[in-house]
Amino acid sequence: EAGVAQSPRYKIIEKRQSVAFWCNPISGHATLYWYQQILGQGPKLLIQFQNNGVVDDSQLPKDRFSAERLKGVDSTLKIQPAKLEDSAVYLCASSLDLRTGELFFGEGSRLTVL
Amino acid sequence: AQTVTQSQPEMSVQEAETVTLSCTYDTSESDYYLFWYKQPPSRQMILVIRQEAYKQQNATENRFSVNFQKAAKSFSLKISDSQLGDAAMYFCAYATRWYNDMRFGAGTRLTVKP
Numbered sequence: 001e002a003g004v005a006q007s008p009r010y011k012i013i014e015k016r017q018s019v020a021f022w023c024n025p026i027s028g029h030a031t032l033y034w035y036q037q038i039l040g041q042g043p044k045l046l047i048q049f050q051n052n053g054v055v056d057d058s059q060l061p062k063d064r065f066s067a068e069r070l071k072g073v074d075s076t077l078k079i080q081p082a083k084l085e086d087s088a089v090y091l092c093a094s095s096l097d098l099r100t101g102e103l104f105f106g107e108g109s110r111l112t113v114l
Numbered sequence: 115a116q117t118v119t120q121s122q123p124e125m126s127v128q129e130a131e132t133v134t135l136s137c138t139y140d141t142s143e144s145d146y147y148l149f150w151y152k153q154p155p156s157r158q159m160i161l162v163i164r165q166e167a168y169k170q171q172n173a174t175e176n177r178f179s180v181n182f183q184k185a186a187k188s189f190s191l192k193i194s195d196s197q198l199g200d201a202a203m204y205f206c207a208y209a210t211r212w213y214n215d216m217r218f219g220a221g222t223r224l225t226v227k228p
Contacts, residue, residue: 041221056215102164105159107158
């Protein structure tokens, strides 16, 4: 079974530029999550989708971050404009549905903002 | 809001010995999940063990076991017969049963000495 795919693995940009990360969850998984993991910290939930609807985006900085999950499969997380403090690993995870309690993570996309 | 606290930023253990990682959490819910995730260096996060709050019996997965104290809101991970491959960051996590809003602690870096 293929795992959660993310790209790009690494991205370096200058502040005020934009960046987009892509995630393809495990086939059949209805729930998709984006987490931000700053170096030395635990992952912080940014947004959670159930199919193509948003379940929770309370911690998403909506002035600069946006995410979508068209057709309830792949998802894209965008940052525009980027700030220095956005340097982090962006983790995508999926689960079968809201109630299974087990997340499967991708390898993450490491963003460096200079 | 649910919070997860890991008070040990770093731990070390001698190969073949036993180590216990601590975690406390705060919630007003009565039904929820608790997890330990392992994140090896530059690799994806994987689930080590899961505990459902309504189950009194402590979960066990081979060399990994938990001590779940619901009243004290404590959830520690015991690793027996430690192996070099156990070296990683370990994250304690909490999720509500119905919304799967997973919250992570800051992590404990485990070093295994040969």
